Amino acid sequence: MEITKKIHLLKIDFSVQITPEKVLPRFVNSLIIFGDSITIIDSGVKDSYVAIYDYIEKHSRKISEIKTLIISHSHPDHIGSASRIKKDTGCKVIGHLNEKDWIENIDLQYKSRPVPGFYNLVEESVMLDSVLLGGEELTLDENVNAQIINTPGHSKGSFSILFKEDLVLFTADSLPVENDIPTYDNFKELKNTIQKIKLISNYKTLLSSWTEPLNNKTEILSLIEKGNQYLDRLDRAIKKYYVDKETTSLENCTKVIEALGLPLIFVVPLVDRAFRTHL
Ligand SMILES: [Zn+2]
Numbered sequence: 001m002e003i004t005k006k007i008h009l010l011k012i013d014f015s016v017q018i019t020p021e022k023v024l025p026r027f028v029n030s031l032i033i034f035g036d037s038i039t040i041i042d043s044g045v046k047d048s049y050v051a052i053y054d055y056i057e058k059h060s061r062k063i064s065e066i067k068t069l070i071i072s073h074s075h076p077d078h079i080g081s082a083s084r085i086k087k088d089t090g091c092k093v094i095g096h097l098n099e100k101d102w103i104e105n106i107d108l109q110y111k112s113r114p115v116p117g118f119y120n121l122v123e124e125s126v127m128l129d130s131v132l133l134g135g136e137e138l139t140l141d142e143n144v145n146a147q148i149i150n151t152p153g154h155s156k157g158s159f160s161i162l163f164k165e166d167l168v169l170f171t172a173d174s175l176p177v178e179n180d181i182p183t184y185d186n187f188k189e190l191k192n193t194i195q196k197i198k199l200i201s202n203y204k205t206l207l208s209s210w211t212e213p214l215n216n217k218t219e220i221l222s223l224i225e226k227g228n229q230y231l232d233r234l235d236r237a238i239k240k241y242y243v244d245k246e247t248t249s250l251e252n253c254t255k256v257i258e259a260l261g262l263p264l265i266f267v268v269p270l271v272d273r274a275f276r277t278h279l
Contacts, residue, residue: 034139153190
């Protein structure tokens with residue numbers, strides 16, 4: 001989908017195998033930036049390179065023109081095809097310092113953050129060629145300057161990208177979406193990030209990994225505020241039900257999910273992990 005002449009968004013459907021019987025349908029958005037060369041932002045899951053390559057070729061461009069792959073954070077649906085794309089094109093892979101260990105060692109990531117069906121989503125680790133700290137302005141092409149804005153909380157090195165000429169803000173997974181599966185790393189940081197993103201005003205279109213493109217300021221603010229209120233509702237339920245903090249069972253997690261009327265498929269160690277960051 002063409003967002004601006006240069007910035008395109010590709011929605012990639014995939015599914016997460018929660019248990020042998022339960023499958024959670026998901027999607028993730030990758031960005032493809034057509035300049036003199038091609039920049040990819042986020043590589044989707046393991047097989048997403050096929051859809052990315054197809055999209056590029058349908059726009060009469062070549063895979064060999066991919067020079068840069070920026071990874072918004074280390075999670076499997078963002079790095080899934082990274083190693084493949086790097087091998088195929090020799091592109092430079094760029095990620096945040098705070099995500100480097102989990103991008104370069106997916107086994108380490110899986111041990112700390114057990115996404116169900118993890119190895120069905122990500123092919124292999126990938127080495128970063130360049131590391132971001134946040135605050136940089138990257139020139140991706142003529143008239144494509146990308147400001148890197150640290151927006152941690154969903155993960156420790158999550159960042160958003162402001163495309164200054166095209167007036168597009170891409171927040172990746174940095175904003176929680178109301179009633180979606182809670183999978184953040186740090187509740188307090190996420191609350192701060194929501195306020196930080198709310199104050200960014202010099203853009204017209206909001207893109208994220210989990211939402212349709214938004215061009216209307218009222219709709220954008222509503223998305224942000226609903227995510228914020230969702231976190232507050234979760235916080236109240238977590239403070240109420242996580243009384244026995246030591247238990248390793250998912251009993252407390254189940255109570256929170258039920259209290260908010262969320263799907264029981266969300267009761268997984270990954271969500272329990274996010275809830276414990278409220279305590
Ligand atoms: Zn993520």
